Amino acid sequence: MAGDRTPASAALPALLPEPVRALAQADFGAVAQRFSAAGFAVAQPADGVLTIKGSGERPALLISVGVHGDETGPIEMVAYLLDALSREAGKLAVNLMLCVGNIGAIRAGKRFIDADLNRMFRTERGTLAGTAEATRADQLIAATTDFFGDAGPERWHLDLHTAIRPSVYPTFAIVPELIAEQPRRTLIAWLGAAGIGAVIMNPASVGTYSYYSAEHHGAAGTTVELGRIGTLGQNDLAQFADASQALDDLLRGATNSGAGRQPHIFNTARQIIKLSDQFRMAFGKETHNFTAMQQGQEIARDGDTVYTVQHPEELVVFPNPDVRVGLRAGLMVVRVA
Ligand SMILES: O=C(O)CCC(=O)N[C@@H](CCC(=O)O)C(=O)O
Ligand SMILES: [Zn+2]
Numbered sequence: 001m002a003g004d005r006t007p008a009s010a011a012l013p014a015l016l017p018e019p020v021r022a023l024a025q026a027d028f029g030a031v032a033q034r035f036s037a038a039g040f041a042v043a044q045p046a047d048g049v050l051t052i053k054g055s056g057e058r059p060a061l062l063i064s065v066g067v068h069g070d071e072t073g074p075i076e077m078v079a080y081l082l083d084a085l086s087r088e089a090g091k092l093a094v095n096l097m098l099c100v101g102n103i104g105a106i107r108a109g110k111r112f113i114d115a116d117l118n119r120m121f122r123t124e125r126g127t128l129a130g131t132a133e134a135t136r137a138d139q140l141i142a143a144t145t146d147f148f149g150d151a152g153p154e155r156w157h158l159d160l161h162t163a164i165r166p167s168v169y170p171t172f173a174i175v176p177e178l179i180a181e182q183p184r185r186t187l188i189a190w191l192g193a194a195g196i197g198a199v200i201m202n203p204a205s206v207g208t209y210s211y212y213s214a215e216h217h218g219a220a221g222t223t224v225e226l227g228r229i230g231t232l233g234q235n236d237l238a239q240f241a242d243a244s245q246a247l248d249d250l251l252r253g254a255t256n257s258g259a260g261r262q263p264h265i266f267n268t269a270r271q272i273i274k275l276s277d278q279f280r281m282a283f284g285k286e287t288h289n290f291t292a293m294q295q296g297q298e299i300a301r302d303g304d305t306v307y308t309v310q311h312p313e314e315l316v317v318f319p320n321p322d323v324r325v326g327l328r329a330g331l332m333v334v335r336v337a
Helices: 018-024 029-037 073-086 103-108 132-149 181-193 209-217 237-252
Strands: 041-046 049-053 060-065 095-100 155-163 171-176 198-202 220-228 264-273 291-294 298-302 305-308 313-317 328-335
Touching (some): 049 132, 073 155, 095 132, 171 181, 171 237, 209 220, 220 237, 264 313, 298 328
Parallel strands (some): 060 155, 155 220
Antiparallel strands (some): 041 049, 291 313, 313 328
């Protein structure tokens, strides 16, 4: 699915609250000024990237939003959190990198302009090379490398998204399996505290930002899905209250207020890759995330290749036949805890 070009006139919705307007436009001015005045080292190493570093060894926390331009809830949530924190800047307990991913797509209210930015965090880009987002991915990779390059051992990357379609679990996360055991436990405990209902363990990269940070920088990286896509300024942030609190706790080095809650854990049974334009799914693309399918049921067919459910039960996540050839068109998962 190729996006079309952003018209020069593309604009954010009118009358946005100021913190939301500023973050959505990657205008860090007021927030940066407050942290700087409080003695932090503040820099903007690339468009849409802000780093705030304090003294002494601190956890390194990368928060990214808007990697998909129409996933606006997390932009609002982070905008309010950061605005409030910057007014008592001395409370920041981590070295922070804040990244507003696809600025043009946010302005246009689209998932992407040319191609999916969240498939480009790898060297082999195939037909995605040469797109507007490939250049952006290079900028983000460079900034991320610098940020984690001088970080201590505690490294986090929370890449905040929203899902396209409804979900049995309104909030869920994808966690790379390669994260070492201790940071992975800490990350999953944090996700539980954040009210995340399900965690999918992912064994292989499809070029996502959080997998990149985990694989190349030893970060406890995760993609977090917070509700569904919506119009900037019109999201119901009450549904993210636990996630917002847990993120605020992390930023302030506070005790995890939601500690003790555990998400359900799912393993990946299979990533369904679209091999050709003949790819057809056996069900509608509005099928809810985590819909259960039984052994032997057809998932999709792609020319002569037929995908069927292998385990007694598998659940489908992110079914999307409209992706480009070569990209993930869905994920089959199995519940393990
Ligand atoms: O709802 C959908 O179909 C997509 C939502 C979304 O953007 N999800 C991320 C997940 C990334 C990961 O697997 O870590 C994506 O597809 O990029
Ligand atoms: Zn997304």
